[in-house]
Amino acid sequence: MLPIFIRWTPLMIRNSRSVPLLACVTLASCAGPQSALDPAGPSAASIHQLGIIMYIGASAVTLLVAVLMLVPFMRKNDSRANRKLFLWTGVLLPAVTLTALVPYVLAVGHETRTPASPNQLSIDVTGSLYWWSMSYRRTSELTEIATANELRLPVGEPVELSLRSNDVIHSFWAPNLAGKTDMIPGRVTRMVIQADRPGIYRGQCAEYCGLQHSLMAFDVIVLPRREFDAWLARLTQPVREPPAPELQQGRDLFVSIGCGECHTVRGVVESRRGPDLTQVGARRTIGAGTLPGGVGNIAAWIASAQHLKPGNAMRSYDQLEGPQLRALAYYLESLK
């Protein structure tokens, strides 16, 4: 597709009526939930600005070099002029631009390194093969509340992330919000992230970590402060006793079958070996971006996790009875 696109683009540009169409296609591909070209926070915005300067600068330099290559052909043997040209464009121009660029480039992205302020929201993000744990705490409170594969943020506020890894090196990357930051086993890397536009963005592990690296994604959900607080308060609550007998059956099965060896459902079972499932019914994806959310996909995941995401740390529960699988899935779907 790409070669065709490249080949036909100049032709379509000459056919002036298709220029708007072409522009739309090109611009439309820039916006999106996972695009560094559609910044939604100060850090991504400054990276984007640097990007634009680089694209324009590189184009100008390419053009300049192309033009300069013609000069020797046009003025043969004028060594004085050539020396002057060399001095101006070969020494002075790069010296001036690079001297100006270096301090600017060093300052880009400083937004992610601002010091923490008291009572700032602080989130521990831990990467594991192949999923994410997000654990909320405030500096004033000690309780930690975890969720998984989903980072909810209040809009317009700097939030401190402490990045860790449980196994190999991962990298936290939500391109609409900030650049990549590595998560290194045995170390805590810090970054401050801020989202200025409510919405849903997508993040992705950006350091190859194993077979399912590409299925190690997360959603970033940016909410107005009030909604965020309400959500956090709900997350803190232990899960209520399910009202329907079928859901109770699912809960009992969840406990008796041993899902609690790896998963937490707050107030029911507690373990950190796998993603926290306290709100798995509200998740937009299952298996860190493997499937969309919902009861059907939850059931599909339980029954065939190893088929859907080979090599992940949860086995396929493929020896359940039909009603058992359904009860588990309905129960998990009800956890919102």
Next chain:
Amino acid sequence: MCVRFNLSNDPGMSKENLVMSRASLALIVFGCFTFIAGCRVPPTSSIPDRQVPEGDPIRGRAIVASGAHGCTGCHAIPGIRARSGVVGPPLGGMAQRSFIAGQLPNTPNVLVEFLQDPPALVPRTGMPDVRVSLEEARDIAAYLYTLDAPHDP
């Protein structure tokens, strides 16, 4: 007409026209491909008994392909590019099959009802009620009845 194959050897054609005609040729070829691609799903089932009058197979395919209800997570479905599921039976050849879930007659009404609430018809089934509405169930059924061959040709 501007659609000619040996464009560059035509002395009567200006450069401008050449460029234009190449672009139009590309558009026409592209159009043909999209047209042919659009024909891949026949509009209704080829089997007279397996018609779902209120169902729209194109919409049904979109619902299934979106993955939102989990169909592809559990079933291999020919023609839909997704990780094909292994939890339930492959759905290729649904139009030809005699039974739904091995025990219900494969008629449009039964299929629409089954899709809306499988456990109500087959109490021990592993397929959950994935909350499809009546309209969605009709569209999906119409789509499933376009699956003639057990495998993609």
